[in-house]
Amino acid sequence: MLTVPHDSTYFPGPQLELARGGLVDGAIQDSATEQIWVYFKSDVPRSGENGTFKPTLLRIGNFSFIENASKALCLEPSASAPVVSLPAHDPWLLETKQVIANHRDLPPGWDGLEAIAPSRECLDAAEALAQLISARPMSVRPRFAVDSKGCPSFASYTDHFYLHLTVDGPKRLSWYAVVDGEEFFEDDIAFDGVEMPQPLDELF
Amino acid sequence: MTASHFDPIFPAHAIERCTATVAFSQGLPQKLLSATQDRHKQRLLAAGFSEGPKAVGLQFDVLSGRVIPLAGGGPMTFVSEDQGTTIIVAANQISVQTLLYTRWANFETFISKYVSAIFADFTDALSISATKLEYWDRFIWTGDWDDFDVSQLLAVNSDLISARAAHATRQWHSHAGWFENPAPARQRLVNANVDVVSVNSPNFVGEKPSVGIYTSLQDSDVRAPSGSSPAPFTLDEVPHALRQQHLDLKALLGAIISPGMAKRIGL
Numbered sequence: 001m002l003t004v005p006h007d008s009t010y011f012p013g014p015q016l017e018l019a020r021g022g023l024v025d026g027a028i029q030d031s032a033t034e035q036i037w038v039y040f041k042s043d044v045p046r047s048g049e050n051g052t053f054k055p056t057l058l059r060i061g062n063f064s065f066i067e068n069a070s071k072a073l074c075l076e077p078s079a080s081a082p083v084v085s086l087p088a089h090d091p092w093l094l095e096t097k098q099v100i101a102n103h104r105d106l107p108p109g110w111d112g113l114e115a116i117a118p119s120r121e122c123l124d125a126a127e128a129l130a131q132l133i134s135a136r137p138m139s140v141r142p143r144f145a146v147d148s149k150g151c152p153s154f155a156s157y158t159d160h161f162y163l164h165l166t167v168d169g170p171k172r173l174s175w176y177a178v179v180d181g182e183e184f185f186e187d188d189i190a191f192d193g194v195e196m197p198q199p200l201d202e203l204f
Numbered sequence: 205m206t207a208s209h210f211d212p213i214f215p216a217h218a219i220e221r222c223t224a225t226v227a228f229s230q231g232l233p234q235k236l237l238s239a240t241q242d243r244h245k246q247r248l249l250a251a252g253f254s255e256g257p258k259a260v261g262l263q264f265d266v267l268s269g270r271v272i273p274l275a276g277g278g279p280m281t282f283v284s285e286d287q288g289t290t291i292i293v294a295a296n297q298i299s300v301q302t303l304l305y306t307r308w309a310n311f312e313t314f315i316s317k318y319v320s321a322i323f324a325d326f327t328d329a330l331s332i333s334a335t336k337l338e339y340w341d342r343f344i345w346t347g348d349w350d351d352f353d354v355s356q357l358l359a360v361n362s363d364l365i366s367a368r369a370a371h372a373t374r375q376w377h378s379h380a381g382w383f384e385n386p387a388p389a390r391q392r393l394v395n396a397n398v399d400v401v402s403v404n405s406p407n408f409v410g411e412k413p414s415v416g417i418y419t420s421l422q423d424s425d426v427r428a429p430s431g432s433s434p435a436p437f438t439l440d441e442v443p444h445a446l447r448q449q450h451l452d453l454k455a456l457l458g459a460i461i462s463p464g465m466a467k468r469i470g471l
Contacts, residue, residue, distance in 0.1 A: 083402045085405070086407070094215065100216070104470075124310075127216065128310050131286070131304055131306055195251075
């Protein structure tokens with residue numbers, strides 16, 4: 001019987017991903033032995049061909065498998081060259097953040113005419129908005145742009161969903177939307193960067 | 205001349221993960237911990253969080269595979285709606301970890317909005333003993349190990365990086381850590397680790413060389429040599445302490461990476 005100390009380092013499930021499947025419930029690192037015990041929501045997954053399972057733990061480094069039971073694995077530090085598995089990043093979010101990054105540090109007249117350069121604070125707010133929007137269905141996710149007044153905006157247009165969302169200031173939003181034929185308009189709505197304003201949340 | 209270069213894992217920054225922790229002088233008694241966790245559970249669930257797996261001490265029977273919880277409660281975790289940020293409430297510390305870092309101001313607002321109330325409940329019974337801020341930054345090499353050139357990213361002559369390790373051609377690890385005493389009864393633990401490893405990701409095919417940089421600062425109350433009692437951190441000091449750690453960690457990372465990359469990630 002192995003007792004995992006009560007004050008062991010705890011890694012919650014969402015931060016753990018195994019290279020080869022398995023719904024991870026959580027993991028605990030034994031501070032004395034440096035072994036990591038990984039617990040699954042279901043039976044431990046096994047590979048089909050050779051019966052061996054050598055998971056690579058995200059962000060903890062490379063560990064070799066030493067014990068196996070129905071719902072747990074014990075891993076210990078491996079001497080082999082480590083390979084770190086990165087989580088999947090949302091392509092829409094990556095692309096949108098790249099476009100936002102491309103609009104940083106622009107000079108006045110950046111559009112070849114007389115456009116005002118967007119401020120760093122407004123682009124930061126747009127970045128935070130993009131983060132929140134990325135949790136929404138792809139069908140309603142808008143495209144990012146910056147208008148000639150230097151205001152970042154997001155626009156989406158389908159038969160059932162039209163949205164034009166503008167970052168008017170570092171913490172201020174406005175939008176016009178038509179959802180299934182019904183119009184919605186809000187102006188000068190506060191945005192704290194971590195939570196979508198409720199009326200906007202309801203539109204999505 | 206090779207066209208291979210380093211890219212941060214995100215367009216505007218390289219932060220793969222960030223964790224802020226407030227530690228307390230001792231653990232909350234079990235009943236009080238459970239009551240505090242339950243109270244904040246209701247509040248956070250109403251705000252769209254979901255409850256993560258609750259960790260407990262475990263006994264693992266190797267022969268039967270049975271996992272037996274030990275007596276006593278463990279950390280309770282709450283996961284944000286976008287699955288990117290986790291609040292961990294343990295008996296002796298509270299941590300906030302995000303995999304979806306955007307800007308410091310947003311992270312700070314998140315803590316203020318969702319976690320400060322938990323800090324406050326703990327400080328009714330306990331003293332704050334330490335604050336800790338950790339960053340995991342990652343940069344991906346666009347080429348392979350044959351043309352890998354770590355000097356395009358790292359200030360390899362920096363005294364924060366092991367010279368011996370930095371001259372390895374493939375995977376290596378460098379660890380630097382030390383204590384500072386920024387004020388009486390205050391001790392600061394500084395860590396700066398560099399990992400050069402292969403990474404894989406669903407966002408690209410195969411494995412690529414990468415550089416991961418872990419930096420952290422932990423400011424703790426310590427008893428002064430004279431034996432006088434340390435002045436505990438007050439609750440009001442926490443936001444300032446974390447903000448100062450954030451600024452100091454930016455400077456620390458700036459001493460590890462090249463000026464060009466520092467500018468590119470807006471350091």
